[in-house]
Amino acid sequence: AQSVSQHNHHVILSEAASLELGCNYSYGGTVNLFWYVQYPGQHLQLLLKYFSGDPLVKGIKGFEAEFIKSKFSFNLRKPSVQWSDTAEYFCAVTEGTGFQKLVFGTGTRLLVSP
Amino acid sequence: DTAVSQTPKYLVTQMGNDKSIKCEQNLGHDTMYWYKQDSKKFLKIMFSYNNKELIINETVPNRFSPKSPDKAHLNLHINSLELGDSAVYFCASSQGISRDSNANYGYTFGSGTRLTVV
Numbered sequence: 001a002q003s004v005s006q007h008n009h010h011v012i013l014s015e016a017a018s019l020e021l022g023c024n025y026s027y028g029g030t031v032n033l034f035w036y037v038q039y040p041g042q043h044l045q046l047l048l049k050y051f052s053g054d055p056l057v058k059g060i061k062g063f064e065a066e067f068i069k070s071k072f073s074f075n076l077r078k079p080s081v082q083w084s085d086t087a088e089y090f091c092a093v094t095e096g097t098g099f100q101k102l103v104f105g106t107g108t109r110l111l112v113s114p
Numbered sequence: 115d116t117a118v119s120q121t122p123k124y125l126v127t128q129m130g131n132d133k134s135i136k137c138e139q140n141l142g143h144d145t146m147y148w149y150k151q152d153s154k155k156f157l158k159i160m161f162s163y164n165n166k167e168l169i170i171n172e173t174v175p176n177r178f179s180p181k182s183p184d185k186a187h188l189n190l191h192i193n194s195l196e197l198g199d200s201a202v203y204f205c206a207s208s209q210g211i212s213r214d215s216n217a218n219y220g221y222t223f224g225s226g227t228r229l230t231v232v
Protein backbone atom coordinates (compact mmCIF):
# COMPACT_ATOMS: atom_id res chain seq x y z
CA ALA A 1 0.00 0.00 0.00
CA GLN A 2 1.07 3.52 -0.68
CA SER A 3 2.65 5.37 2.24
CA VAL A 4 4.06 8.81 2.76
CA SER A 5 6.59 9.72 5.41
CA GLN A 6 7.56 13.14 6.64
CA HIS A 7 10.73 12.98 8.66
CA ASN A 8 10.38 16.14 10.68
CA HIS A 9 7.43 16.25 13.03
CA HIS A 10 8.29 19.59 14.57
CA VAL A 11 10.50 22.31 13.15
CA ILE A 12 11.33 25.58 14.87
CA LEU A 13 12.98 28.36 12.89
CA SER A 14 13.71 32.03 13.26
CA GLU A 15 12.38 34.47 10.71
CA ALA A 16 14.50 34.69 7.55
CA ALA A 17 15.90 31.20 8.05
CA SER A 18 15.70 28.75 5.17
CA LEU A 19 13.28 25.86 5.30
CA GLU A 20 13.40 22.35 3.93
CA LEU A 21 10.78 19.76 4.87
CA GLY A 22 11.34 16.21 3.82
CA CYS A 23 8.77 13.94 2.17
CA ASN A 24 9.27 10.40 0.90
CA TYR A 25 6.73 8.06 -0.62
CA SER A 26 6.74 4.33 -1.15
CA TYR A 27 5.09 3.76 -4.53
CA GLY A 28 7.34 2.88 -7.46
CA GLY A 29 5.02 3.78 -10.32
CA THR A 30 3.54 7.02 -11.58
CA VAL A 31 2.69 9.40 -8.77
CA ASN A 32 1.09 12.80 -8.34
CA LEU A 33 2.55 14.81 -5.49
CA PHE A 34 1.12 17.60 -3.39
CA TRP A 35 2.02 19.84 -0.49
CA TYR A 36 -0.78 21.28 1.62
CA VAL A 37 -0.62 23.83 4.42
CA GLN A 38 -3.00 24.08 7.36
CA TYR A 39 -2.84 27.35 9.30
CA PRO A 40 -4.01 27.16 12.92
CA GLY A 41 -7.73 26.50 13.05
CA GLN A 42 -8.11 26.54 9.29
CA HIS A 43 -8.65 24.10 6.47
CA LEU A 44 -6.10 22.62 4.13
CA GLN A 45 -4.83 24.80 1.33
CA LEU A 46 -2.84 23.63 -1.66
CA LEU A 47 0.69 25.03 -1.78
CA LEU A 48 1.86 23.27 -4.91
CA LYS A 49 1.51 20.07 -6.91
CA TYR A 50 3.53 17.98 -9.33
CA PHE A 51 2.09 15.76 -12.06
CA SER A 52 4.81 15.69 -14.72
CA GLY A 53 7.39 17.86 -16.46
CA ASP A 54 9.88 20.09 -14.69
CA PRO A 55 10.67 18.40 -11.37
CA LEU A 56 11.16 21.76 -9.68
CA VAL A 57 7.72 23.09 -8.90
CA LYS A 58 6.95 26.58 -7.70
CA GLY A 59 3.92 27.21 -5.56
CA ILE A 60 2.27 30.01 -3.69
CA LYS A 61 3.84 32.20 -0.99
CA GLY A 62 7.38 31.59 -2.21
CA PHE A 63 7.37 27.83 -1.65
CA GLU A 64 8.89 25.35 -4.05
CA ALA A 65 9.40 21.61 -4.12
CA GLU A 66 11.67 19.27 -6.02
CA PHE A 67 10.64 15.85 -7.24
CA ILE A 68 13.58 13.44 -7.21
CA LYS A 69 12.31 10.19 -8.67
CA SER A 70 15.39 8.17 -7.80
CA LYS A 71 15.02 9.10 -4.15
CA PHE A 72 11.20 8.85 -4.05
CA SER A 73 11.26 12.32 -2.55
CA PHE A 74 9.34 15.57 -2.87
CA ASN A 75 10.92 18.00 -0.42
CA LEU A 76 9.41 21.40 0.26
CA ARG A 77 11.64 24.45 0.45
CA LYS A 78 11.45 28.15 1.14
CA PRO A 79 14.56 30.36 1.15
CA SER A 80 13.37 32.73 3.87
CA VAL A 81 10.48 31.96 6.21
CA GLN A 82 8.19 34.47 7.85
CA TRP A 83 6.29 34.37 11.10
CA SER A 84 3.10 33.93 9.06
CA ASP A 85 4.41 30.59 7.75
CA THR A 86 3.72 29.04 11.15
CA ALA A 87 1.42 26.14 10.28
CA GLU A 88 1.15 22.41 9.75
CA TYR A 89 2.49 21.15 6.43
CA PHE A 90 1.29 17.95 4.79
CA CYS A 91 2.79 16.05 1.92
CA ALA A 92 0.30 13.94 -0.03
CA VAL A 93 0.42 11.50 -2.90
CA THR A 94 -1.92 9.86 -5.36
CA GLU A 95 -0.68 7.04 -7.54
CA GLY A 96 -1.23 6.13 -11.14
CA THR A 97 -2.92 8.00 -13.91
CA GLY A 98 -6.47 7.17 -13.00
CA PHE A 99 -8.46 8.28 -10.04
CA GLN A 100 -6.82 7.61 -6.73
CA LYS A 101 -7.27 8.76 -3.17
CA LEU A 102 -4.95 11.25 -1.55
CA VAL A 103 -2.64 9.60 0.95
CA PHE A 104 -1.23 12.05 3.46
CA GLY A 105 1.97 12.09 5.45
CA THR A 106 1.76 12.65 9.18
CA GLY A 107 2.46 16.34 8.84
CA THR A 108 5.21 18.69 10.04
CA ARG A 109 4.44 21.42 12.49
CA LEU A 110 6.46 24.52 11.69
CA LEU A 111 6.89 27.28 14.23
CA VAL A 112 8.58 30.46 13.08
CA SER A 113 9.67 32.77 15.83
CA PRO A 114 9.84 36.51 15.13
CA ASP B 115 -18.64 32.39 -2.33
CA THR B 116 -17.38 29.43 -0.34
CA ALA B 117 -16.28 26.66 -2.69
CA VAL B 118 -16.69 23.72 -0.31
CA SER B 119 -18.87 24.42 2.69
CA GLN B 120 -19.50 22.18 5.67
CA THR B 121 -22.02 22.49 8.42
CA PRO B 122 -21.84 22.59 11.31
CA LYS B 123 -18.38 23.95 12.04
CA TYR B 124 -18.48 22.63 15.61
CA LEU B 125 -20.49 19.76 16.99
CA VAL B 126 -20.50 18.65 20.61
CA THR B 127 -22.65 15.67 21.43
CA GLN B 128 -23.03 12.81 23.88
CA MET B 129 -22.01 9.24 23.35
CA GLY B 130 -24.69 7.15 21.73
CA ASN B 131 -26.26 9.99 19.79
CA ASP B 132 -26.71 10.08 16.02
CA LYS B 133 -25.47 13.12 14.13
CA SER B 134 -25.01 14.33 10.57
CA ILE B 135 -22.51 16.60 8.90
CA LYS B 136 -23.39 18.23 5.60
CA CYS B 137 -21.14 19.22 2.75
CA GLU B 138 -21.85 21.17 -0.40
CA GLN B 139 -19.57 22.27 -3.21
CA ASN B 140 -20.32 24.89 -5.84
CA LEU B 141 -17.31 24.17 -8.03
CA GLY B 142 -19.07 21.80 -10.39
CA HIS B 143 -16.71 19.02 -9.34
CA ASP B 144 -17.60 15.40 -10.01
CA THR B 145 -15.96 13.81 -7.00
CA MET B 146 -16.38 14.42 -3.29
CA TYR B 147 -14.63 12.99 -0.25
CA TRP B 148 -14.70 12.73 3.50
CA TYR B 149 -11.41 12.78 5.39
CA LYS B 150 -10.87 12.37 9.12
CA GLN B 151 -8.14 14.25 10.97
CA ASP B 152 -7.36 12.77 14.36
CA SER B 153 -5.93 14.44 17.44
CA LYS B 154 -2.40 13.95 16.11
CA LYS B 155 -3.36 15.77 12.91
CA PHE B 156 -3.16 12.61 10.81
CA LEU B 157 -5.49 12.79 7.79
CA LYS B 158 -7.08 9.68 6.36
CA ILE B 159 -9.66 9.22 3.68
CA MET B 160 -12.97 7.68 4.68
CA PHE B 161 -15.20 7.81 1.62
CA SER B 162 -15.36 9.13 -1.90
CA TYR B 163 -18.24 9.57 -4.30
CA ASN B 164 -18.06 10.23 -8.01
CA ASN B 165 -21.30 11.46 -9.57
CA LYS B 166 -23.30 10.08 -6.62
CA GLU B 167 -21.63 6.68 -6.84
CA LEU B 168 -19.53 5.37 -3.97
CA ILE B 169 -16.02 4.65 -5.24
CA ILE B 170 -13.92 4.56 -2.10
CA ASN B 171 -14.97 3.05 1.19
CA GLU B 172 -12.04 2.68 3.52
CA THR B 173 -12.07 0.55 6.64
CA VAL B 174 -14.58 2.67 8.51
CA PRO B 175 -17.11 1.38 11.07
CA ASN B 176 -20.51 0.89 9.50
CA ARG B 177 -21.87 3.40 11.99
CA PHE B 178 -20.61 5.92 9.42
CA SER B 179 -22.85 6.21 6.38
CA PRO B 180 -22.25 8.70 3.59
CA LYS B 181 -25.05 9.87 1.37
CA SER B 182 -24.81 11.82 -1.87
CA PRO B 183 -28.19 13.09 -3.08
CA ASP B 184 -26.51 14.79 -6.04
CA LYS B 185 -22.95 15.42 -7.14
CA ALA B 186 -22.80 18.75 -5.32
CA HIS B 187 -23.61 17.27 -1.92
CA LEU B 188 -22.03 14.62 0.25
CA ASN B 189 -23.37 14.19 3.76
CA LEU B 190 -21.98 12.04 6.54
CA HIS B 191 -24.26 10.42 9.06
CA ILE B 192 -22.83 8.84 12.19
CA ASN B 193 -24.85 6.50 14.40
CA SER B 194 -24.18 5.63 18.02
CA LEU B 195 -21.34 8.08 18.45
CA GLU B 196 -18.31 6.95 20.45
CA LEU B 197 -15.57 8.90 22.22
CA GLY B 198 -13.09 7.78 19.57
CA ASP B 199 -15.11 9.51 16.86
CA SER B 200 -13.94 12.86 18.19
CA ALA B 201 -11.93 14.42 15.37
CA VAL B 202 -12.06 17.05 12.67
CA TYR B 203 -13.89 15.85 9.59
CA PHE B 204 -13.00 17.48 6.28
CA CYS B 205 -15.04 17.37 3.14
CA ALA B 206 -13.23 17.83 -0.17
CA SER B 207 -14.00 17.82 -3.85
CA SER B 208 -12.08 17.40 -7.08
CA GLN B 209 -12.82 17.62 -10.76
CA GLY B 210 -12.45 14.58 -12.96
CA ILE B 211 -11.38 11.09 -12.07
CA SER B 212 -8.52 10.80 -14.45
CA ARG B 213 -5.17 12.49 -14.28
CA ASP B 214 -5.16 12.40 -18.06
CA SER B 215 -8.28 14.48 -18.41
CA ASN B 216 -8.03 18.15 -19.14
CA ALA B 217 -9.83 18.88 -15.93
CA ASN B 218 -7.99 20.61 -13.14
CA TYR B 219 -6.94 17.67 -11.08
CA GLY B 220 -6.78 19.23 -7.65
CA TYR B 221 -8.58 18.89 -4.38
CA THR B 222 -10.43 21.69 -2.61
CA PHE B 223 -11.08 21.20 1.06
CA GLY B 224 -13.84 22.53 3.26
CA SER B 225 -13.08 24.27 6.54
CA GLY B 226 -13.76 21.19 8.63
CA THR B 227 -16.22 20.11 11.29
CA ARG B 228 -14.79 19.65 14.75
CA LEU B 229 -16.75 16.82 16.37
CA THR B 230 -16.41 16.33 20.10
CA VAL B 231 -18.10 13.35 21.70
CA VAL B 232 -18.49 13.58 25.48
